[in-house]
Amino acid sequence: MTQTTALGHIRVLDMSRILAGPWAGQLLADLGAEVIKIERPGHGDDTRGWGPPWLKDAAGNDSREAAYYTCANRGKQSVTLDITQPEGQQLIRELAAQSDVLLENYKVGGLAKYGLDYERLKAVNPKLIYCSITGFGQTGPYKHRAGYDFMIQAMGGLMSITGAPDGEPGGGPQKVGVALADVITGLYASNACLAALAFRDRTGKGQYIDMSLLDVQVAALANQSANYLVSGKVPQRMGNAHPNIVPYQAFATADGHFILAVGNDSQFERLCGLLGRDEWVLEYAYKTNRLRVQKRAELVPLLEPLLRAQTTAYWIAELEKLGVPCGPINTLDQVFANEQVQARDMIVETEHPLAGEMTMVNNPIKLSESPVVTNKPPPLLGEHTQQVLTDVLDLSEEQQAKLRELGVVS
Numbered sequence: 001m002t003q004t005t006a007l008g009h010i011r012v013l014d015m016s017r018i019l020a021g022p023w024a025g026q027l028l029a030d031l032g033a034e035v036i037k038i039e040r041p042g043h044g045d046d047t048r049g050w051g052p053p054w055l056k057d058a059a060g061n062d063s064r065e066a067a068y069y070t071c072a073n074r075g076k077q078s079v080t081l082d083i084t085q086p087e088g089q090q091l092i093r094e095l096a097a098q099s100d101v102l103l104e105n106y107k108v109g110g111l112a113k114y115g116l117d118y119e120r121l122k123a124v125n126p127k128l129i130y131c132s133i134t135g136f137g138q139t140g141p142y143k144h145r146a147g148y149d150f151m152i153q154a155m156g157g158l159m160s161i162t163g164a165p166d167g168e169p170g171g172g173p174q175k176v177g178v179a180l181a182d183v184i185t186g187l188y189a190s191n192a193c194l195a196a197l198a199f200r201d202r203t204g205k206g207q208y209i210d211m212s213l214l215d216v217q218v219a220a221l222a223n224q225s226a227n228y229l230v231s232g233k234v235p236q237r238m239g240n241a242h243p244n245i246v247p248y249q250a251f252a253t254a255d256g257h258f259i260l261a262v263g264n265d266s267q268f269e270r271l272c273g274l275l276g277r278d279e280w281v282l283e284y285a286y287k288t289n290r291l292r293v294q295k296r297a298e299l300v301p302l303l304e305p306l307l308r309a310q311t312t313a314y315w316i317a318e319l320e321k322l323g324v325p326c327g328p329i330n331t332l333d334q335v336f337a338n339e340q341v342q343a344r345d346m347i348v349e350t351e352h353p354l355a356g357e358m359t360m361v362n363n364p365i366k367l368s369e370s371p372v373v374t375n376k377p378p379p380l381l382g383e384h385t386q387q388v389l390t391d392v393l394d395l396s397e398e399q400q401a402k403l404r405e406l407g408v409v410s
Contacts, residue, residue: 005032006370010197013092013099014038014076015083015116017045019149019179020213021105021133022072023186028101028193029075030363030372036095036388037073037379041080041410044381045069058356065354065380072186074360075376077384080410087408089114094393096121096128101193105133108143118208127206129196131189137212147213149179156181156217161224164239171237185216246292246299247271250329251307258312261325265289270322275306352377385409 010033014025022037022045029035039045051066082088093116096102102121104111111117118130132138135147153159153175163174192209200206218225224235227243235243240259242248247268250257262268265288269281280286286299307315312328319326328334335341345362352358363372389395389409403409 004370005373006367007031007033008370010034010101011099012036012101012103012193013095015092015102015104015106015111016133017105018047019072019182020185020189020211021103022047023183024131024133024189024193025076025103026072026074027186027190027363029376030365030374032370032373033101035076036099036384036392037076037078038081038083038092038095039078039381041082041382041407044078044080045073047072048381055352055355055358057354063354065378070358070360070378073378075373076379077388078379078382079385079388080382081385082408083111083114083116085406085408087403087406089116091389091393091403091408092116093121093124095388097124098392099125099128100197101129101131103131103133103189103193107146108134108138122206122208125206127200127204129193129200129206129209131193131196131209131211133185133189133211133213135213137215138210142214149182149213150175152181152213152217156214157221157224158217161221161235161237163237165237168239174237181213181217181220184220185211185213188216188219241296241300244293245289246296247303249300251304253307253310253312253315255311257329258315259327259329260307260315260319261327263325267324268292271319271324274318274322274324275303277302277306348374350375350377353380353383382410 007028010028012025012028012033012035014021014035014037016022016025017039025035025037037045047069048064048066050068052062053067054062055065055067055070057063081091083092092114096116109117112120118132121128121130134143135152136142136145153162154173158180159173159175162176164171166172189209189211192211196207196209223244227233227235240250245261245263248261248263249259251260260271262271268286268289272278272280284291286292286295292299316326316328330338336347341347344364346364348360348362350358350360358377360374360377363374365372386400389400389403395403400409
């Protein structure tokens, strides 16, 4: 552990897999924590096999490491350990005794049958912060159901407000292009762990954290939830339009599309000047956002032919001069080639034991005094088993050999 990072004094026992839990663990690792990832011998995290695409080895051949796995496991130590065996359970207890945080996303009660639930590990380490991530939480009628991101986006309302309106081409329920419920749950979970660590610093007490994907998805609907709770009106899919701001959507141009994001009335006034439509403001027809939202169906069709008259590059250049927010709709190759993305160091290079030089997405957090650590690659399956058994648990070579013979570790 290192003290030059924000969490260099913290050890995390990461017993999670797939995305939400590993995402939380990776963020804690980026912030400097020592994260020990527990994986099944011979199999590991399910996402190791979620390819293609696969990480290339030094010779350019497909490895057995899926790109998916690499997105959420940077900076961790992989330990292969069979928790179904009593010896494996004892090793987890010993690791928990020396850890600050434990992350897990087993089904409700899944670890209790191995004696690794919070109450029993709390007896081993009263200061332990134990974070459980499940689809529906530890309470309620759905608590025993399995929960995956796709179904949570549906059940939590996100798909009801995402995509083109019903009746239009491409209309109907649409999920977001990434597992957003998982990612946001990982962010909430890591924040909860940090809050629990701060509480422990003051009180000396550990605690249990109950995280639910459905809870998080409901909370993350933000203004759409507030709109419903205030008005009683159920929000509908609006494509790329915004329910509370106009004009704030994608528009077609002479050679493609771009995003126009007018956030206040002065920006709209400058847009009108560029379009030669000062009367829209002078006559008060669309002067305020409140009026523009009310007259959305009238105003947007007036804007569309004007914006189709010039190219995307033209509108972005001219609107930027006026301070009117706008931007292109980039593909991922354009994202990573973007000068702002590159200037912000959002790409990081590291040395991977199998692939050689490896490119990853950087952590967006910029800390002036305790910078994040993102140059450590995602580990190979069981890469650090011997190291952790030796350095953390102080097991002899003979003890480790016996564990390998029993199939407890590999």
